[in-house]
Amino acid sequence: MIKLTLSVLLVLISLDCLTQIDYSKLIIGRNTGTKTLHDGNVTKIFGFTETLNEVTDTPGPTIRVTEGDTIQIEFWNVSQGAPHTIHLHGLDVNQENDGVPHLSFVVNHMDHGYYKFKAPHPGTYIYHCHVVSTIHVQAGMYGVIIVEPSNGQNNTTWVGGESFDRDILLTASEIDTNWHTDAVLDHEHDPVNPIPVFVPENYTPQYFLVNGLSETQLADPLNHSTVGVNEDVFMRLVNIGYYGVRYIFPNSVNARTISSDGRPLPQAYINDTIEVLPGERYGTLIQTGTADFYDVEIEYFNMNTQLIESSQAVTLRTSLASINNLELNLTVYPNPSEDGVFYTEKAFTENYTIYAIDGGLVLKSSEQRIDLSKHKPGIYTMHYQGSVIKLCAQ
Numbered sequence: 454m455i456k457l458t459l460s461v462l463l464v465l466i467s468l469d470c471l472t473q474i475d476y477s478k479l480i481i482g483r484n485t486g487t488k489t490l491h492d493g494n495v496t497k498i499f500g501f502t503e504t505l506n507e508v509t510d511t512p513g514p515t516i517r518v519t520e521g522d523t524i525q526i527e528f529w530n531v532s533q534g535a536p537h538t539i540h541l542h543g544l545d546v547n548q549e550n551d552g553v554p555h556l557s558f559v560v561n562h563m564d565h566g567y568y569k570f571k572a573p574h575p576g577t578y579i580y581h582c583h584v585v586s587t588i589h590v591q592a593g594m595y596g597v598i599i600v601e602p603s604n605g606q607n608n609t610t611w612v613g614g615e616s617f618d619r620d621i622l623l624t625a626s627e628i629d630t631n632w633h634t635d636a637v638l639d640h641e642h643d644p645v646n647p648i649p650v651f652v653p654e655n656y657t658p659q660y661f662l663v664n665g666l667s668e669t670q671l672a673d674p675l676n677h678s679t680v681g682v683n684e685d686v687f688m689r690l691v692n693i694g695y696y697g698v699r700y701i702f703p704n705s706v707n708a709r710t711i712s713s714d715g716r717p718l719p720q721a722y723i724n725d726t727i728e729v730l731p732g733e734r735y736g737t738l739i740q741t742g743t744a745d746f747y748d749v750e751i752e753y754f755n756m757n758t759q760l761i762e763s764s765q766a767v768t769l770r771t772s773l774a775s776i777n778n779l780e781l782n783l784t785v786y787p788n789p790s791e792d793g794v795f796y797t798e799k800a801f802t803e804n805y806t807i808y809a810i811d812g813g814l815v816l817k818s819s820e821q822r823i824d825l826s827k828h829k830p831g832i833y834t835m836h837y838q839g840s841v842i843k844l845c846a847q
């Protein structure tokens with residue numbers, strides 16, 4: 454009996470070794486990155502890259518795989534010290550490949566390891582380092598894994614699900630630069646007993662990011678997401694920060710949330726506002742019309758106080774909006790404005806347009822005095838010849 458069990462086991466092991474890898478991906482962990490923030494400040498970061506000579510940025514590369522495929526992530530640690538792992542957040546992988554240090558394995562500096570798993574349900578997932586994860590995630594070691602359906606139709610939500618024309622990934626996170634100092638990041642981390650690592654008492658982020666960008670970086674036309682006219686767009690809404698976020702869509706795009714954490718919702722959630730807590734992912738279908746731009750607002754709220762501490766805007770630009778005349782010299786002051794009146798030295802040769810965050814047209818003018826005083830306080834976007842800036846009326 455024992456003999457039989459042993460031979461079955463051996464067969465199983467050898468079968469496992471022979472399992473065909475459908476998709477293999479190299480990911481490199483580094484702790485020597487720097488990131489330029491919207492105000493020009495530069496902060497130290499950790500991150501994941503696909504090649505050795507790539508600039509380390511955060512989020513890391515988006516990995517796209519197909520449902521049912523056997524995936525192998527080869528992970529190199531080229532990080533001058535700390536061990537790292539890849540934790541596959543939300544994916545049903547076995548413990549050995551889960552990247553939780555004490556249950557799995559860590560990859561030390563100049564070493565490498567393999568994570569192997571079968572891509573589960575189509576959906577949006579997160580990968581991140583799980584060594585002293587409070588610090589290493591904040592440091593920037595995170596990215597997104599998208600599992601596409603197995604029917605070969607990449608533009609469907611799942612087999613038998615809904616089809617769309619394109620998908621757009623929005624990943625929210627924050628940076629508290631007080632956590633990005635040598636004192637916090639430069640540790641020979643002990644993977645078995647991570648307690649000695651210094652974790653700052655307070656988390657008070659100064660930068661609230663979407664896809665690693667904030668404020669003027671998001672307003673830069675080069676960082677807009679492109680959408681078509683009259684398209685169905687599948688928005689993959691992710692939160693890998695420590696704040697809660699709300700993605701707020703213009704009413705005109707009929708936001709309909711159909712999936713959560715890699716699973717279809719029993720019933721679609723019809724609401725312009727989708728709250729995404731740390732680690733969560735939602736799938737929301739929207740429909741574009743014939744406007745030039747659609748702005749998505751992202752609110753960041755403190756999980757303890759529930760207070761909104763930042764608001765960012767992402768612009769979806771349709772093909773109708775020309776980007777031939779990138780006018781990057783457009784400056785408006787004061788911004789924020791206390792009375793809702795702004796000025797610019799720019800001499801306009803045609804009208805600019807100003808939209809409220811809900812997508813409504815507020816003003817069309819060529820005047821250098823921009824008067825939003827009769828409108829309610831909030832964020833507006835000003836569009837002129839392909840250039841977009843964010844106006845904040847208080």
Ligand SMILES: [Cu+2]
Nearest residue numbers: 537582584589
């Ligand atoms: Cu790490």
